[in-house]
Amino acid sequence: MRRSAVGCLLLFAAAAAAQQAPAGLPQPDKSPRDAEFGVVSRKFGLERRVEMYQWREAEQGYEKVWSAVPIASAGFARGHDNPKDIPLPSRRILPATISIDGKPLDPEAISRLGEWRGFRPNFSALPGNLSATFQPEGDGLGSAENPLDPQIGDLRVTWRELALPALDGRLALEGGVWKLRPQAIDEPVAQAGLPAARVGKGTLGWLIGAGLFVLAILAIVALMRNRRR
Known part of the structure; x- marks a missing residue:
């Protein structure tokens, strides 16, 4: 039962991460x-x-x-x-x-970026x-x-x-539409194919949040193992 719960949590984490960042490139119709x-x-x-x-x-x-x-x-x-x-x-x-990735990009994100x-x-x-x-x-x-x-x-x-610039870390999927993250509005943009001069605050915050989420999952797994002993 516990293994199933942990498995579900890990699957949920993977699915959430997949939804938070686009994998493909923008494509006009x-x-x-x-x-x-x-x-x-x-x-x-x-x-x-x-x-x-x-x-x-x-x-x-x-x-x-x-x-x-x-x-x-x-x-x-x-x-x-x-x-x-x-x-x-x-x-x-x-x-x-x-x-x-088959989901529309919000016109506001296009206008801003x-x-x-x-x-x-x-x-x-x-x-x-x-x-x-x-x-x-x-x-x-x-x-x-x-x-x-x-x-x-x-x-x-x-x-x-x-x-359009590189969109890594700048978008979030909301209601089936890729929208600009509020933290990404004032970030410096790196043009597609060029490295960013530095990691923006929004991207850094997203990475920290993802890291904390993974640490929480690992803590739950460790706690369950300790209870078995």
Whole structure:
């Protein structure tokens, strides 16, 4: 009877530990894809940023700048007119779900831990109608005939992708959803594939708690053995 009780406790401990830490890596349900440009990311989100070359008021007269929003020029001096709209919208493409070990990752954890990084796509798959308008420019595309001398109304397009850091010790399974541990919110994050500079307080607390749990099990086993003698 006692052996059965100890066995159950050990099984419970193993099951609890398995539930506390994910074993696999995050997986999006579908790779984020910008269908208009044929750009695909292997990360967890894709953002297209479109900027237009426009006039803007300056301290002395006007200046030309790249802007992701239309700059109203109705009150500008003659010869400083901007197009009313940016003909190509910016977009953010996110997967419907990101899962670990078949369980969804809480969107709040993605929002808090995710980092948007510059991404240079492979433009070999650029559709024909767009290849007639755009050419490679920097880390993205541009519509200027001469990238060194853009004209008002020219566009440039760049992309970013959403990366997630290493999630070891940062998540707990609650109600079938991987959620961020409260202690992990302010911890420094190590990017996936890179070692952490130090063990965060949340991870350290989890390790201490797991160690104390194992010690408690061993103490129970030792106590039962002593009673048999």
